[in-house]
Amino acid sequence: MVRIGGGQGFYGDGYAGVGPLLESGVDYLVCEALAELTLAILAKDRARDETAGWTRDLPLYAAMVAPDVVAGRTRFITNAGGINPVAAGRALLEGLRAQGIHGVSVATVVGDDLKPHADELGIPDDAVFAAAYLGAAPIVEALDRGAQMVVTGRVADASLFLAPLIHEFGWDTDDWDRMALGVTVGHLLECSAQVTGGNYSGDWWNNGDFTQPGFPIAECDADGGVVITKPEGTGGRVSFDTVREQLMYEVHDPRAYLNPDVTADFTSVRLEDLGNDRVRVSEVQGRPRPATYKGLVCTPAGYSGEVRLPYSWPDAEAKARAAARFLHRRAQQLGIPVLEWHEEYFGVNAFGGDTVVPRGAAVPPAGGDEPPEVMGRLVWRCEERDDAARLTREFGLLGLGGPPMVSPFGRARERPTGLLDLQPMAVPRELVDAGVRVSVEVS
Amino acid sequence: MPKVQLREVCGVRSGDKGDVSDLTLFMDDQEAYEAVCDAVTTEKVAAHFGEMVKGPVERHEVPRIMALKFVMHEALGGGGPRSLRSDNLGKTLGGALLRLEVDLPESVVANSARAGRRAPLDRTPVDQAPRSADA
Numbered sequence: 159m160v161r162i163g164g165g166q167g168f169y170g171d172g173y174a175g176v177g178p179l180l181e182s183g184v185d186y187l188v189c190e191a192l193a194e195l196t197l198a199i200l201a202k203d204r205a206r207d208e209t210a211g212w213t214r215d216l217p218l219y220a221a222m223v224a225p226d227v228v229a230g231r232t233r234f235i236t237n238a239g240g241i242n243p244v245a246a247g248r249a250l251l252e253g254l255r256a257q258g259i260h261g262v263s264v265a266t267v268v269g270d271d272l273k274p275h276a277d278e279l280g281i282p283d284d285a286v287f288a289a290a291y292l293g294a295a296p297i298v299e300a301l302d303r304g305a306q307m308v309v310t311g312r313v314a315d316a317s318l319f320l321a322p323l324i325h326e327f328g329w330d331t332d333d334w335d336r337m338a339l340g341v342t343v344g345h346l347l348e349c350s351a352q353v354t355g356g357n358y359s360g361d362w363w364n365n366g367d368f369t370q371p372g373f374p375i376a377e378c379d380a381d382g383g384v385v386i387t388k389p390e391g392t393g394g395r396v397s398f399d400t401v402r403e404q405l406m407y408e409v410h411d412p413r414a415y416l417n418p419d420v421t422a423d424f425t426s427v428r429l430e431d432l433g434n435d436r437v438r439v440s441e442v443q444g445r446p447r448p449a450t451y452k453g454l455v456c457t458p459a460g461y462s463g464e465v466r467l468p469y470s471w472p473d474a475e476a477k478a479r480a481a482a483r484f485l486h487r488r489a490q491q492l493g494i495p496v497l498e499w500h501e502e503y504f505g506v507n508a509f510g511g512d513t514v515v516p517r518g519a520a521v522p523p524a525g526g527d528e529p530p531e532v533m534g535r536l537v538w539r540c541e542e543r544d545d546a547a548r549l550t551r552e553f554g555l556l557g558l559g560g561p562p563m564v565s566p567f568g569r570a571r572e573r574p575t576g577l578l579d580l581q582p583m584a585v586p587r588e589l590v591d592a593g594v595r596v597s598v599e600v601s
Numbered sequence: 602m603p604k605v606q607l608r609e610v611c612g613v614r615s616g617d618k619g620d621v622s623d624l625t626l627f628m629d630d631q632e633a634y635e636a637v638c639d640a641v642t643t644e645k646v647a648a649h650f651g652e653m654v655k656g657p658v659e660r661h662e663v664p665r666i667m668a669l670k671f672v673m674h675e676a677l678g679g680g681g682p683r684s685l686r687s688d689n690l691g692k693t694l695g696g697a698l699l700r701l702e703v704d705l706p707e708s709v710v711a712n713s714a715r716a717g718r719r720a721p722l723d724r725t726p727v728d729q730a731p732r733s734a735d736a
Binding site: 194195198357358359360361362363398399402403404405406407408409410411412413424425426427428429456459462498499500502515535537538539577578579580581582 | 619
């Protein structure tokens with residue numbers, strides 16, 4: 159049996175669940191660090207520093223897992239290499255050597271970057287990043303070559319988890335049902351606590367202590383038996399309900415979940431609640447993998463400016479809306495070229511405190527038909543950064559010259575935010591595969 | 602048949618890819634699954650979200666796990682890093698879907714463990730709450 163632990167679900171995830179995974183014993187700790195937007199953040203880092211461009215919490219995870227890796231208990235797989243897996247691998251090796259850890263074999267995988275193929279693929283010159291979602295193959299190669307830590311760039315989340323199963327069990331990569339089972343395992347584990355009670359829409363309040371998260375474990379047999387569970391004594395829960403919510407998460411067409419290694423049919427999946435935080439996954443069917451890789455291209459999309467418009471009862475919403483209209487009118491008067499506006503209104507008791515909801519009250523007091531306060535939020539998008547910033551300066555007039563009972567606007571007025579467009583594209587496999595490289599170095 | 606909000610019989614999970622919002626409803630028994638599949642049409646969901654969703658809405662049935670999925674295109678104001686919305690990833694849109702009112706047989710609501718179930722609300726200030734070890 160092979161035990162795989164899901165140690166990370168995004169760049170910035172809490173790491174409190176990793177210790178219990180390692181203590182409970184996992185053969186592989188797999189950390190998924192790259193959401194769609196993450197590569198854009200890392201591309202900005204790299205523009206400032208050639209050695210950056212990987213997720214900065216990678217050393218934290220590496221340090222946590224290192225003792226188990228050295229002891230030969232656990233291998234570590236992550237796509238934390240982001241936009242710069244070579245530098246990430248180097249940083250890992252340096253970190254190990256600095257701790258006096260020698261003899262650990264570290265692999266890096268490159269080849270997901272599509273910018274070298276910009277002309278053939280029609281990727282615009284101003285693209286912040288363009289990357290293909292690689293499959294399990296290069297990670298399997300790294301493991302076959304003895305790597306104990308594997309750092310990649312953009313690899314499809316689920317394929318990070320499929321790779322060790324192919325390596326351990328010698329599954330044929332055109333055994334579509336096995337590939338689909340491995341991708342199902344990966345899909346269930348790739349968001350850390352989201353399969354073990356996190357974001358659960360049922361009675362989440364009975365999940366136990368959030369500060370002791372139970373990150374997920376998949377117990378996998380060579381013949382295809384899989385059980386999803388979590389370390390004993392941790393919070394959260396693994397049930398039919400929590401697992402089916404994660405199974406459906408972001409998969410679009412459940413009959414055809416597209417992954418670089420297989421087209422998985424999630425309508426075929428059988429989930430069986432065994433009790434005691436154990437759910438069996440079986441009967442997964444797969445079909446041949448898509449003919450192309452998925453690519454993602456990210457380009458600049460202007461700048462947003464933003465203000466908060468916080469007003470107290472009475473007439474809170476009317477005031478917040480009047481304030482938003484004031485700013486819209488000022489933009490017109492000043493000739494600021496705004497491409498798009500967006501407004502929102504929210505609030506409960508930031509301003510009235512105990513006069514709105516008395517301390518310890520079990521139910522809200524009977525109120526009028528208007529909200530006790532409204533936080534307006536007005537956002538606009540401009541092509542140019544300076545245009546987006548100009549309007550922010552205008553709302554100061556609302557402090558003394560607008561509707562009454564406006565709260566202070568906060569400690570800092572927000573600076574414009576650079577916006578980005580993401581567009582998926584189909585990429586020929588041969589083009590990408592020719593550039594995929596696995597290199598292994600020992601600490 | 603009484604009109605009820607989906608909240609009373611369904612769980613939900615929200616996700617996104619680019620400008621696509623991906624919402625799944627979960628029912629707890631076969632009768633509820635079939636009733637919700639009958640009641641919650643693509644047209645109803647599209648009308649419920651109105652201007653928030655600019656593109657087409659797809660619908661997928663997953664009977665083995667009693668799930669009903671809606672994939673809504675051009676639904677996030679341009680997608681995560683481009684959207685001007687606070688919730689640029691549409692993580693809360695599942696809640697917005699649970700607000701939808703539909704006609705469901707009385708027995709479906711009567712048999713649902715979710716009907717009338719509410720999270721306990723404790724307004725004790727955080728620094729006065731019992732320590733979790735004692736809770």
